[in-house]
Amino acid sequence: MKKLLILSGKGGTGKTTTAAAFIDFSKTKGFADCDVDAPNLHLVAGVKTDPKKGVFMVRKKL
Amino acid sequence: MKVAVLSGKGGTGKTFVSVNLAVTAKESIYIDCDVEEPNGRLFLKPKNIKKEEVFTLLPQFLGEKCIGCRKCVDFCRFNALGFIKNIPLVFSEVCHSCGGCAIVCPSGAISETKRPIGVVEDGFYKSVRVITGELNVGETSGVPVIRTALDRTPINENITVIDCPPGSACTVMESVEIADYCVLVAEATAFGLHNFQMVYELVSLLQKPCGVVINKADGSYSHLESFCKERNIPVFCRIPYKENLAQIGAKAGIAVEEDGEMKEQFSELLGKIKREVEK
Amino acid sequence: MKIAIPVNDMREEAEVCVSFGRAPYFLIYDTNSKEVVFSRNKAAEAQGGAGIKSAQAIVDEKAKVLLTVRCGQNAAEVFNAAEVKVYKTTKVTAKENIEAFEKGELALMTQFHAGFHGKA
Numbered sequence: 001m002k003k004l005l006i007l008s009g010k011g012g013t014g015k016t017t018t019a020a021a022f023i024d025f026s027k028t029k030g031f032a033d034c035d036v037d038a039p040n041l042h043l044v045a046g047v048k049t050d051p052k053k054g055v056f057m058v059r060k061k062l
Numbered sequence: 063m064k065v066a067v068l069s070g071k072g073g074t075g076k077t078f079v080s081v082n083l084a085v086t087a088k089e090s091i092y093i094d095c096d097v098e099e100p101n102g103r104l105f106l107k108p109k110n111i112k113k114e115e116v117f118t119l120l121p122q123f124l125g126e127k128c129i130g131c132r133k134c135v136d137f138c139r140f141n142a143l144g145f146i147k148n149i150p151l152v153f154s155e156v157c158h159s160c161g162g163c164a165i166v167c168p169s170g171a172i173s174e175t176k177r178p179i180g181v182v183e184d185g186f187y188k189s190v191r192v193i194t195g196e197l198n199v200g201e202t203s204g205v206p207v208i209r210t211a212l213d214r215t216p217i218n219e220n221i222t223v224i225d226c227p228p229g230s231a232c233t234v235m236e237s238v239e240i241a242d243y244c245v246l247v248a249e250a251t252a253f254g255l256h257n258f259q260m261v262y263e264l265v266s267l268l269q270k271p272c273g274v275v276i277n278k279a280d281g282s283y284s285h286l287e288s289f290c291k292e293r294n295i296p297v298f299c300r301i302p303y304k305e306n307l308a309q310i311g312a313k314a315g316i317a318v319e320e321d322g323e324m325k326e327q328f329s330e331l332l333g334k335i336k337r338e339v340e341k
Numbered sequence: 342m343k344i345a346i347p348v349n350d351m352r353e354e355a356e357v358c359v360s361f362g363r364a365p366y367f368l369i370y371d372t373n374s375k376e377v378v379f380s381r382n383k384a385a386e387a388q389g390g391a392g393i394k395s396a397q398a399i400v401d402e403k404a405k406v407l408l409t410v411r412c413g414q415n416a417a418e419v420f421n422a423a424e425v426k427v428y429k430t431t432k433v434t435a436k437e438n439i440e441a442f443e444k445g446e447l448a449l450m451t452q453f454h455a456g457f458h459g460k461a
Contacts, residue, residue: 009099011072011228016253037229038070038257057386135397141390144397146422153415156390 020044063339064215066241068226068234068265070257074249075277075301078311080225081105082318083245083335084190086328087221093211095237096227097180097195097204104314108185108192116195116210117176118159123150127171134163134172155202180207184214208236215240221332230257230264238265243339244272245298250283258286262295273338275331278303298334299327344370344442345404346435347395351379353436359410362391368435369402372443392416400425408438408447417453 006019015035023031023045033041042051067080077094081102084092094102121134121143128150135143135150142156143163154177164172180197195211197204204227215222226237238244244265248258258274265272274290279300290297301307307324310317317324347364348355358364363385369378380402384394392412396419399407407420407427420427428447430438441447 010101011074011099012249013073037231038072038260040071040253040256043252043256138390139388141384141387141394144393144419144422146397146400146419149422151419151422153390153393153418156393156415 016040016044063220063243063336064222064224064241065243065245065335065339066224066226066238066270067245067247068238068261069228069247070230070259070261071249071254072228074254075247075275076228077101077105077225078277078317079245079247079275079301080223081316082324082328083332084221084223085187085316085318086325086332087190087223089189089220091191091193091215091222092225093215093222094192094194094225095204095208095211095233096225097197097207097211097233098227100194100196102225103183103192103194105316106187106190106192107314108183108187108194111183111185114182114184114210115178116180116182116207118157118179118206119161119174120154120157120159120177121152121161121163121172122175123152124171124173125149127169129169129171131168133166133168137162137166155200158202159206180204182207182211182214204233205236208233212237212240230260234261234264235268238268238270241270243335244270245275245335246272246295247275247277248286249278250276250280250286252283252285255283255286255289259289262293271338271341273298273335276300296334296338299331301327342372342406343402343404344372344406344408344439345399345402346370346408346430346438347382347410348379348435353377354434356433357408357410357430357435357438361407361409361412361416362387362393362395364395367395367399367402369404370435370439390415393419396420396423396425406442408435408442409450412450412453414453414455417450 006015008015033039067076069076084090092102094100130148132145135145140156140158142153144151164174179201183194185192193211193214195207197207224237227233246261248254273296275298280303307317310320318328346368347358347361348366348368349358351366364382365385367380367382382395384391387394392415396416400423405425407425408430410430412427427450429450432438432441
């Protein structure tokens with residue numbers, strides 16, 4: 001499986017827009033929005049089904 | 063008066079608004095807390111720059127004193143320490159500089175050394191003091207650099223503009239903490255609204271008063287305005303989506319110095335913010 | 342000699358876990374006694390430094406060999422200091438890889454990926 005990474009440095013330059021276009025052209029089976037601070041890819045990537053949501057847990061040392 | 067300018071989404075115009083506000087205020091301080099990609103200095107081109115290196119602490123082991131109890135390894139919640147063949151190992155990029163290992167060590171075998179992680183520049187553009195935090199590439203957290211940059215702010219200054227990093231996590235919270243007022247810059251698009259909601263939630267959580275500047279406003283997306291209206295968030299101004307502004311921005315020009323309309327709009331904005339802070 | 346393998350569950354036929362530091366379990370195989378034991382990986386849900394902590398656990402188990410799909414630079418540094426040899430797996434299950442290792446069919450790992458160390 002080939003993995004394509006899209007990144008930019010400056011914000012608002014079009015990472016998400018480019019990713020959405022590539023997702024559409026390539027008919028890829030999977031993609032991930034790693035901009036966890038301000039994720040927007042789901043708004044344009046044609047996600048039609050309700051996502052399964054899980055809480056991301058980290059274990060604290062006690 | 064300290065005003066934090068933030069946005070959630072990148073590229074919406076935090077630096078544009080911050081720089082132009084600082085220039086409009088004349089006797090002001092501009093602090094770039096977007097330490098991963100500080101761009102304010104490209105517009106303000108500060109002179110007489112003084113640089114200060116920012117450090118973080120890293121444990122240093124005095125081998126002969128180590129009794130091999132591993133208390134430090136067990137204590138480190140970041141798993142930055144190992145103990146192999148009776149020798150402690152430190153992974154500097156994983157270490158969060160909490161200093162806990164030195165505290166729990168029963169034999170005094172751990173001291174702390176400094177490790178550089180970034181720089182704070184301090185200079186002037188006309189009467190605007192320009193402070194820029196810059197994090198070294200590959201570092202985990204910009205918080206210490208932001209803290210150093212903000213520590214340079216004298217009290218009772220006319221106006222301090224804090225240009226925040228994008229997003230709504232730790233570095234943004236650190237930048238917003240000392241602010242009296244938050245200006246949320248938002249783009250009237252679906253992306254802009256989604257990320258605006260995230261920062262709005264953050265400033266509400268921090269109980270900071272806030273107002274909105276809509277950038278690249280061309281009137282084609284109304285949801286942002288209705289969101290603000292429903293929640294009684296003041297919209298201070300709408301900066302038009304205009305070619306000449308894009309041109310000024312692209313060559314790192316300062317809009318209020320080159321465009322009469324912008325000059326007027328920003329002095330009005332500054333006035334509105336001052337009135338809100340005095341409320 | 343003990344061999345360690347990151348696995349997805351507690352069976353000898355378990356698949357090798359693609360992640361070393363975040364593997365749920367480690368299978369430890371003793372080539373002398375032919376005994377297999379499993380240990381739960383306490384680093385699997387660590388916020389950061391999972392590779393380092395997992396590597397430390399493997400070293401503490403006194404394993405001399407690790408068979409894995411991939412391994413990060415920090416963990417590699419721990420293994421290097423501890424003189425644990427890291428081999429790249431070529432088969433799906435832990436059992437198949439142990440057999441391949443014993444036949445001398447596995448090669449030493451030469452590429453270690455940069456750590457993620459919470460930088461993302």
